[in-house]
Amino acid sequence: MPVVFREAGCRFHFFANEGNPREPVHIHVARAGADAKFWLYPDVELAYNRGFDARTISVLRRIVVIRSAEIEDAWNDFFA
Numbered sequence: 001m002p003v004v005f006r007e008a009g010c011r012f013h014f015f016a017n018e019g020n021p022r023e024p025v026h027i028h029v030a031r032a033g034a035d036a037k038f039w040l041y042p043d044v045e046l047a048y049n050r051g052f053d054a055r056t057i058s059v060l061r062r063i064v065v066i067r068s069a070e071i072e073d074a075w076n077d078f079f080a
Contacts, residue, residue: 004074007063008056014075025075029060038064040072 003013010031018026025040026047034051038044044065049057064071 002074002078004071005067007067008059010060012063012067012071014078016078018079022079025072027064027071029064036060040064040068044068 001013001015003011004027005012010029012027012029014026014028027038027040029036029038029052034056036049036052036057037047038061039047044061046057046061052060
């Protein structure tokens, strides 16, 4: 499970086995007792949320938007 970065007390990562065929670029966000997944395209969109409150999801979405190029670069480097 490659960790792309840690911010706001959360781990931003993806899984080495992202489906067959591989799912489009996305990021998982986790901390104790909560996890979420955001699609990056066509726009950053919440795929699911388990345990984060609405305010935290808003903060996490903003982080993903700001760091989307970094996330995509890490994804492409790993799966190249």
